[in-house]
Amino acid sequence: MSKVFIVGGSGQIARHLAKQLNQQGHTSLSLYRQAEQAEELKALGSTPVHGDLLTLEVGQLAELMTGCDVVVFSAGAGGKGGSEMTNAMVVLLVSNNPDNVWALGIDRMLIALAGVATA
Numbered sequence: 502m503s504k505v506f507i508v509g510g511s512g513q514i515a516r517h518l519a520k521q522l523n524q525q526g527h528t529s530l531s532l533y534r535q536a537e538q539a540e541e542l543k544a545l546g547s548t549p550v551h552g553d554l555l556t557l558e559v560g561q562l563a564e565l566m567t568g569c570d571v572v573v574f575s576a577g578a579g580g581k582g583g584s585e586m587t588n589a590m591v592v593l594l595v596s597n598n599p600d601n602v603w604a605l606g607i608d609r610m611l612i613a614l615a616g617v618a619t620a
């Protein structure tokens with residue numbers, strides 16, 4: 502079974518994913534920002550991991566992901582996080598070398614993004 506780290510763990514996509522993963526026997530860890538979100542994540546069977554994508558450094562995020570073999574990035578995917586959240590995610594993935602993620606033993610990465618481009 503897989504151990505899945507979900508960035509943006511309190512969002513709609515992430516909550517549905519965590520519930521399904523745990524029903525299928527996988528382990529999920531869900532990154533959340535606000536204290537009141539932890540109990541809901543526990544109720545879904547996910548392990549809450551407190552942190553803010555906008556303030557975590559790459560090394561800190563990598564440390565939180567250690568031991569996971571799948572990472573799902575869904576922070577800001579529903580548009581509520583705005584461009585700041587989406588940009589933070591892209592910077593972490595692209596600008597800071599995604600090979601760092603593979604070095605942790607992570608086999609797969611899924612990125613769920615949504616938004617509106619403006620000129």
